[in-house]
Amino acid sequence: MSPGAYVASFAVGLVLVIVLFLVITAYNDVMALQRRIDKAWANIEVILKQRHDQLPALVAAVKGLMAFEQDVLTEVTRARAAYAPTDTIPHQAATSDQTSSAVRSLLVTVERYPDIKAAGNVADLQAEIERIEGMLADRRELYNDQVYRYDTRIAQVPTSWLAAVFRWRPRAYFRADPGDAERPDTSLTTDGPA
Amino acid sequence: MDSSTTSVAFLLTIVGFGTGIALLIRGFISYRAAGRIGDTATSRVATLAAGEVRVTGVIEPAELTLISLLQSEPCVYFRSAVGGDDGLGDALGDDGHVLEERAVGFAVRDASGTIRVFPHDARVEAPVRWEDRTGMLGDEPPGLRWRLGSAFGPNEGDREAAAAALLEIHDPVADPSLTPAGRLDAGSRRRTYRESRLEPGDQVTILGQALPFSDLAHPAEADVGGTADPFADGGDPEIAADLAAARAAGTLLTDPDAAWGNAAIPGFGIGRPVRPATIDPAATPLRPAGPEAAARAKRTFTIAPETLVLASIDDAPLLVTYGSPVAVVERERWRFVQGLLGGALAIGALAIAALLVTGSAR
Numbered sequence: 001m002s003p004g005a006y007v008a009s010f011a012v013g014l015v016l017v018i019v020l021f022l023v024i025t026a027y028n029d030v031m032a033l034q035r036r037i038d039k040a041w042a043n044i045e046v047i048l049k050q051r052h053d054q055l056p057a058l059v060a061a062v063k064g065l066m067a068f069e070q071d072v073l074t075e076v077t078r079a080r081a082a083y084a085p086t087d088t089i090p091h092q093a094a095t096s097d098q099t100s101s102a103v104r105s106l107l108v109t110v111e112r113y114p115d116i117k118a119a120g121n122v123a124d125l126q127a128e129i130e131r132i133e134g135m136l137a138d139r140r141e142l143y144n145d146q147v148y149r150y151d152t153r154i155a156q157v158p159t160s161w162l163a164a165v166f167r168w169r170p171r172a173y174f175r176a177d178p179g180d181a182e183r184p185d186t187s188l189t190t191d192g193p194a
Numbered sequence: 195m196d197s198s199t200t201s202v203a204f205l206l207t208i209v210g211f212g213t214g215i216a217l218l219i220r221g222f223i224s225y226r227a228a229g230r231i232g233d234t235a236t237s238r239v240a241t242l243a244a245g246e247v248r249v250t251g252v253i254e255p256a257e258l259t260l261i262s263l264l265q266s267e268p269c270v271y272f273r274s275a276v277g278g279d280d281g282l283g284d285a286l287g288d289d290g291h292v293l294e295e296r297a298v299g300f301a302v303r304d305a306s307g308t309i310r311v312f313p314h315d316a317r318v319e320a321p322v323r324w325e326d327r328t329g330m331l332g333d334e335p336p337g338l339r340w341r342l343g344s345a346f347g348p349n350e351g352d353r354e355a356a357a358a359a360l361l362e363i364h365d366p367v368a369d370p371s372l373t374p375a376g377r378l379d380a381g382s383r384r385r386t387y388r389e390s391r392l393e394p395g396d397q398v399t400i401l402g403q404a405l406p407f408s409d410l411a412h413p414a415e416a417d418v419g420g421t422a423d424p425f426a427d428g429g430d431p432e433i434a435a436d437l438a439a440a441r442a443a444g445t446l447l448t449d450p451d452a453a454w455g456n457a458a459i460p461g462f463g464i465g466r467p468v469r470p471a472t473i474d475p476a477a478t479p480l481r482p483a484g485p486e487a488a489a490r491a492k493r494t495f496t497i498a499p500e501t502l503v504l505a506s507i508d509d510a511p512l513l514v515t516y517g518s519p520v521a522v523v524e525r526e527r528w529r530f531v532q533g534l535l536g537g538a539l540a541i542g543a544l545a546i547a548a549l550l551v552t553g554s555a556r
Contacts, residue, residue, distance in 0.1 A: 003548035011541045014218075018537065021222055029229045036234060036246070043243040138241035138306075145235035153233065 026159045030168060033150040037171055040143040044174060045085060047136045048096060054132060055080045055103070058125040062106075062116055072109050075102040089172045096136070096174075103129060140174050147171045200550055207547040214540030221533010228526035231401055231519055240306035242404050242502050246510065250399045250519055251304035253392060259347045263294045264324065264389040266341045270300040271318050271392040271514070276385050296345060302400060302504075310497065311400060312410065312505040316512035319522075320390040327386040338387060392516060399519045400504055402512035408499035460488065 001009075059073055079099035087095070107126060110116055151170040154163040162168070234248040242249070253270055261267070263274035273295040297313040326335035392398065440446035447453035456462045456471040461483055468488035473479060497503070506512040515522045 003551050007541070007545045007548045010544055014537050014541060018218075018534070021225075025226060025229060029233055032230075033233050039243075039245055040235075046243075135241045138238050139243070142235050142237055149233055149235065 022158065023162070026162055027166075030150070030153060030159060030162070030166075033146070033153060034171075037143070037146050037150055040139065040146045041089070041174075044136070044139050044143055047132060047139055048083065048092070049085070051099065051103075051129070051132045051136065052080060052083050054125070054129055055099075058106070058122075058129055061122050061125055062110060072102070072106050076106050078102075089174055093174045100133060100136070103133060144173050144175070147173050200553070204547060204550050207543040207550065210543035211540050211547070214536040214538070214543060217536025218533045218540065221530040221536060224526040224529035224533065227513065228523045228530065230513070231399065231515070231526070232523040234401060236519060237404075238306040239302070239304045239309045242309065244404050244406070244502060246402070247404045247504070248399065248401045248519065249302055249304065249309060249404075249504065250397065251302040253394050253396045253398055254301040254303050254308065255394050256299050256301050256310060258298050259394065260296050260298055261341050261343070261345055261347050262389055262391055263341050263345075264338060264387055266339045267323070267391060267393065268347055269391040269393045271297040271313065271320055271390075273318075273320065273390045275388045277388070294345075298346070300394075302398060309404070310407070310501070310503040311512070311514070312503060313512065313514060315506035316402070316514050318392065319513075319515040320392045321516045323389055323391045323393075325386070325388045328384045332384070335387065392514070396516060397518060399515050399517065399522050400512065401515075402504050403507050403510050404502045404504055405507070406499060407497045407501045407503050410503070410505055 055076060059076055063073055076099075079095065079102040082095045082098065084092070084095070107130065110122065110126060116122055147170075153159050154168045154170065231248065234246070236250050237243070237247045239249060239251065255268075255270060259268040259270060260272060262269050262272040274293045276291055276293055297316070297318060299310060299312050301308045301310050324337050326337050328334055437446065451458045456467075456473070459467045459469055459471055461467045462471055466480055466483040466487065468483050470479065470482055504512060517525070
């Protein structure tokens with residue numbers, strides 16, 4: 001083999017190495033992105049479960065003292081009961097939005113009753129619920145950001161070519177679909193922490 | 195072309211080939227880093243979850259800061275290097291001979307809160323803060339201010355100590371053997387200095403594991419997954435034997451204050467002690483810090499076990515890079531482009547080498 005042929009072989013080999021590197025890296029990056037989305041979702045589930053467990057305690061603490069605000073309590077209890085970890089993500093987002101809305105109404109109502117706010121552990125529970133709501137908002141933002149990065153990546157060349165081969169599909173954002181906003185509530189239950 | 199010219203040209207092609215391949219490899223590494231950073235969403239410190247996270251914020255000193263070697267600047271990381279006549283800088287970013295590289299734990303603050311960072315085993319990308327070379331006559335560059343004291347400094351400015359340091363008269367002709375410069379090769383005619391630093395107030399992007407402080411294998415050294423605690427059962431047998439002998443002799447002290455003496459006093463040796471220390475009667479004692487400083491020192495050195503911190507673990511080293519995530523990704527991608535150019539350089543160098551070989555054969 002002549003020196004020129006060696007050079008040509010090296011050049012072709014180097015280009016192949018670069019292409020192979022890009023393909024392997026793109027595949028690994030998408031796998032890592034999927035794992036990050038799964039992890040971000042798992043972290044949201046933890047918070048949703050925490051809120052699900054905390055709400056009965058808050059409702060129980062204020063129920064006897066808020067005789068004239070039963071609608072608010074009922075709304076919180078209904079929203080809590082609608083929580084279903086096996087639902088699709090948009091459905092869970094809709095449920096979560098309804099729960100957050102009901103909790104906000106409850107907290108605003110509690111603010112109108114200084115006696116209730118000062119009673120027992122209401123203030124602590126209120127602070128805990130507010131902390132959970134804050135964490136949920138942050139982790140929702142993180143999850144959606146991660147999904148955005150994934151969806152963008154698999155839509156871009158050259159990863160889109162791999163996406164077609166490996167059938168990677170865009171992931172759902174943690175936000176309610178328009179139809180889910182009017183999702184019917186489930187029956188009223190006042191059971192304790194699941 | 196005569197044989198000597200051919201030899202030089204051949205040597206240059208080998209250098210070009212090696213440089214090209216090295217650039218390509220660095221480009222690959224940078225491409226991976228860009229992917230890791232760019233594909234991870236930024237977490238807010240206040241609502242951080244355990245696991246791999248990307249955090250961006252401003253560096254705040256923790257217990258200690260470092261004093262850099264070449265410029266005596268307070269920082270949390272520095273890498274001081276010196277090169278010979280050929281200079282330090284080349285396409286690969288080679289630092290020449292690294293004199294000293296250190297990092298201490300620090301905190302990163304974003305809009306929501308603060309998190310501790312333990313840089314042990316971390317890959318740190320710090321900006322070059324100073325680079326200069328000796329003059330034609332061998333005179334040192336004006337920015338060179340060798341560190342003459344401890345590598346560690348307090349974490350905050352002490353006005354009185356700073357004023358005292360300014361008023362203190364220093365010997366203008368310091369003993370060269372006491373400075374790192376004195377230890378450098380005296381035969382070197384010209385030297386190039388370079389210092390990279392991460393300083394309090396710098397914006398950094400950190401990619402790594404958030405884990406509870408109690409999960410660090412050896413928190414005192416921030417050594418995650420590294421050397422086991424030599425004082426623990428089953429640790430270093432020599433230390434275990436010493437401990438057993440001390441227990442048997444009744445000389446093992448269980449009270450840290452009694453065992454460590456002045457070293458148990460927060461602030462002693464690294465600032466202002468929070469209570470009077472036992473020192474030589476002839477020495478001038480430092481005025482103890484006030485109650486506020488004492489409380490701050492206590493808070494500073496106490497980390498709750500469940501507190502999340504950023505640290506390296508065995509298969510996931512911490513990546514600490516200067517700048518915002520976007521800037522970091524752009525920098526790493528530019529290095530990848532340089533890597534591709536390096537690949538082209540390698541091919542070109544090989545082609546020229548082939549031509550030289552062919553020409554010589556004729």
